[in-house]
Amino acid sequence: MAKKKQIIKLNKKHNGKEFKSFFHFVGKIKPATRFENNIRVNQPYLEERETSNGNTMRKLLFVIETADHNDLEIQLIGFPQDKAYLYSQSEGKSYAIDWKDRTNKDKYPNDTYHLIETDWDKAERIGSILKDGKWMEVKGKYEFGSLIDSEKGKINFKRRIVNDAEPIENGQEIKAGKATIVDKYVTDFESEEFKEVNFVSMQIGINSTYQEEEGRETKINAYFLDYGKEKSTPYEVELDVPYVEPEGDNISLADAFTKLNKFDFVEVQGRDNNRAIFSEVEEETDVEDDPFASVGEENTVSRTNRTITGTDKGVKVHSIVNGTYMKDLLTEEEVTEKPKNNSENNPFKEDDKKDKEDNKENNDDNKSGNPFEENKNEDPFADEDDPFKGM
Structure with missing residues (x-):
């Protein structure tokens, strides 16, 4: 399944x-x-x-x-x-590095790691x-x-x-x-x-x-x-x-x-x-003694x-x-x-x-700057009756 x-x-x-x-x-x-x-x-x-x-x-x-x-x-x-974060896709790992060293690749664990902007x-x-x-x-x-x-x-x-x-x-x-x-x-x-x-x-x-x-x-x-x-x-x-x-x-x-x-x-x-x-x-026009006031719409714009x-x-x-x-x-x-x-x-x-x-x-609670606050849990919610089915 x-x-x-x-x-x-x-x-x-x-x-x-x-x-x-x-x-x-x-x-x-x-x-x-x-x-x-x-x-x-x-x-x-x-x-x-x-x-x-x-x-x-x-x-x-x-x-x-x-x-x-x-x-x-x-x-x-x-x-x-305080810290910046690196990630290696091949190793599937993240690494915290000192802020001042974030662009210094000599401080990276190895060359598979890249900086998360x-x-x-x-x-x-x-x-x-x-x-x-x-x-x-x-x-x-x-x-x-x-x-x-x-x-x-x-x-x-x-x-x-x-x-x-x-x-x-x-x-x-x-x-x-x-x-x-x-x-x-x-x-x-x-x-x-x-x-x-x-x-x-x-x-x-x-x-x-x-x-x-x-x-x-x-x-x-x-x-x-x-x-x-x-x-x-x-x-x-x-x-x-x-x-x-x-x-x-x-x-x-x-x-x-x-x-x-x-x-x-x-x-x-x-x-x-x-x-x-x-x-x-x-535009409204209000001209005194306008000679065109009585002219039909077919002749005026x-x-x-x-x-x-x-x-x-x-x-x-x-x-x-x-x-x-x-x-x-x-x-x-x-x-x-x-x-x-x-x-x-x-x-x-x-x-x-x-x-x-x-x-x-x-006032932000998440001030660490860590981009790896992810969760891999499966969705625990079952499908329900759908009001959009009749659309």
Whole structure:
């Protein structure tokens, strides 16, 4: 009998579930901006500075535009560590080396070992190739967080953390693993041949779902379980499932999600949005004694302006991964965490924007930098009845 593939990673110390997320974007690079003295100011792609507690920090920050006016902010923060880690594929072993010796191959056990790139070094490598208007392919994962603000209450947020970034050229093939997703990528948003590369994959546990009467889009309030020292840390995540009219006797994905119950699990795929919505607004003309006021529409043309009327934000779910749905996977204990009052480090206060990144890194439980916190346990969960079978 074939071995069942493990879907969810389990922490090898406390056996807590740890969900996975992934993004793959291709687009044009531009600087991120922040308000400074009520003026939007471009931020440096790479910054190195001392934090409030005396640590040295490297911050990588940029925006990738995956389609016309769909601007997604990407970041990475790295600190020097006590140790760096090497790995030998042939020996199947890892090796901890002093931080200062991480690039000195004379200190390696043998020539089969290679350095696992640290966030500190990765930030510098990627930052050195970023340039305004450059087209790049970017891959990474999501990190989630929450804080309690004295005025707004609980605020949930997410960050896109880059794992790798490479330049691309017009006409280049774009792959996802071994599969080709675009034969010839066109670096021109206005071209009819342009195809957006904007892919998100995320494992989620269900808290609740709600389908809107108008448009029938389904809102998902979900849990994302991430690394924690004593137990996995739960975060609240919001996603949307657009309604698409199904074919034949199938049901829509948006309708299927309404059948899920609290603590169910599924892996979803979709697209990340921070997309400006435009409308053509007709210019109003009010000229006194206008001799053309009574001329018919067939003989007049109105001038229009393209105006931003809103923003489409958040992850839109377009599919689920077959075989990942599991009923009643989570427990109340797994998704409950005592809220922390971090209002003094509110990332939504422009005055405290630099403390936003500091707060995340300085309170991270996993500060060892060890990339080998993996677990080889088999998936202990059996298949359940699948509400997506009728799609």
